[in-house]
Amino acid sequence: MSDTSRAWIKPVIAAVAIAVIGFGGYTVLNKREVAPELTFVSIKGEKITPASLKGKVVMVNFWATSCTTCVAEMPKMVDTYNKFKAEGLEFVAVAMNYDPANYVINYAETRQLPFKVALDADGSAAKAYGNVSMTPTTFVIGKDGKILKRYLGEPDFPALHKLLEQALRG
The missing domain is CATH 1.20.5 (Single alpha-helices involved in coiled-coils or other helix-helix interfaces)
Structure with missing residues (x-):
């Protein structure tokens, strides 16, 4: 050649x-990173297992009653949950380990939070989710169990709603 x-x-x-x-x-x-397979314990003593969340779109929100941004965003989180729960959205609000349990219970009851509220008493959930230390930190997990988005601070709610619409209908 x-x-x-x-x-x-x-x-x-x-x-x-x-x-x-x-x-x-x-x-x-x-x-995309797979969400940790954790069992949360709600303030009502209910176990929220990986099996109970499997195949669902889930929001996991790390927060604290002492966090002003968390408290400010909570009504918008309630609105978001109420908007999408009929489509299958699950929501777990995980109180940080430094937040006294009685404060969390009082807050959840007086605000009538409609979603599951869990205590991370030993900090293992925050550790499993990448050593979460800043609140609020919110994870959106797809039906496949993989993390779609991680928000540090208050989410851009219109963008969050668009993401949830796509995840729930996809």
Whole structure:
């Protein structure tokens, strides 16, 4: 073969290499972390198991009664839950381990929180979710058990609602 008849080889190899690198980058960036398989215990003593959440869209919100942003966002969290619960949204509000249980129970009862409220008494849930220390921190978990989005601070609620619509209907 002459050099001119092999001239196509280098561009083809380069194109294949670019495609492989691009696909590799896509798959790395597209991998979503699987949510930890935890059993939460609600303030009513109810066990919220991974099996009871399987196949559902779930919001896990780490919060504290001493967190002003948490308290400010809670009515919007209630509205979000009420808007999507009929479509199957599950919501677990996880109180941080430094939050006194009686404060959490009082807050949940006086505000009539409509979703499950759990205590993270030993801090294991916060640790399992990547050492959550800032409140509020909210995770949206898809039906496949993978984390769709993590919000630090108050979410952009219109964007959150759009994400929930897609996840619940998808």
